[in-house]
Amino acid sequence: MTHNHAPAVDFPELRWRSISEGDLDAWAALIARTAAAEQPVWFERRADLEQITESRNNPVGLNTVLGLDSDGVPRAYARLTKNKDGAKAHGFCAVDPQWQRRGVGSALLAWLEALTRQRFAEDAGAGSGGESPDRTTPAPRLRIFIEQKQQHQCALLEESGYEVVRYYNEMHRPLSAPLPDAPLDHGLELVPMEPGLSEAVRLAHNQIFADHWGSEPRDEEGWGYVVNDPLARPDLSAVVLASGTGEVVGYQLASHDPDTAGIRGFTEGYTDLLGVRREFRGRGIAQALLADAMRRFAAAGMDKASLDVDSENPTGAMALYRKMGYAPVNTSLAWDKVL
Structure with a gap:
């Protein structure tokens, strides 16, 4: 992938450079300091x-920037991700609490926007053999996810011309309440998630989520972030197969963060991804996967089952989760700006 150099950050009080592997400890410490002040539900660890x-x-080296103070301590960072030919880029950033409200956040947003334009232009150039971009090239779009309670960040995004395009609800289900019984239909079998199933589940996932808002197909690297996530728990996950053919019909991929107990006061099993193939919907497969997940979480000594759902999910997932005892506890917002 040939990139031009990333744009400069217009905030001269910090010294800016891209992030390298040698920055991992200091970068993680910056995010942890910010999280201690802002109390997000989740944040990136080392x-x-x-x-x-x-x-x-x-x-x-081409998609991050780190701002260092005069003592060499990182005080702010931003990074951008974009799938080749994807319709949007995703921006991430954090500013040390001691450096907030000085204009660093605005400077990072401007940097993310400039880099988004650059990435879209590069993809258009690569797709048209270096000639002028094709007329069907999507307008550059930058998306940033923020929890609703992060009010100063939401205000900054609004002032900077971003709009809320989607709401996501974090939902919890106490495992102390009686667990649902949801047996599978004849001709379906539930098996543990294991590495040998990963590629088949990836392909099923791409098919299942093709009609979901904001979803883009996951290539092997993108899927690797899910299955190789440091918090991923294949032992708390499961796959439903069609008995005759062995094809993947549905799946529930879970994770567990042992640090949440200290931060949030309870332990939780988290369903990262839940999907059922269109032609098998309406047969109780999602209920069976969630009921199985609850049993696995409870057996591992956890207090709650949790997940996130798009509030406008086209499959009616919200109603299903409520029926199974989940209740919304926290809202996140997807903010977009078309550049």
């Missing part, structure tokens, strides 16, 4: 950042 530095699609 192991997550290590995985990010290995990306081939979005190399950190």
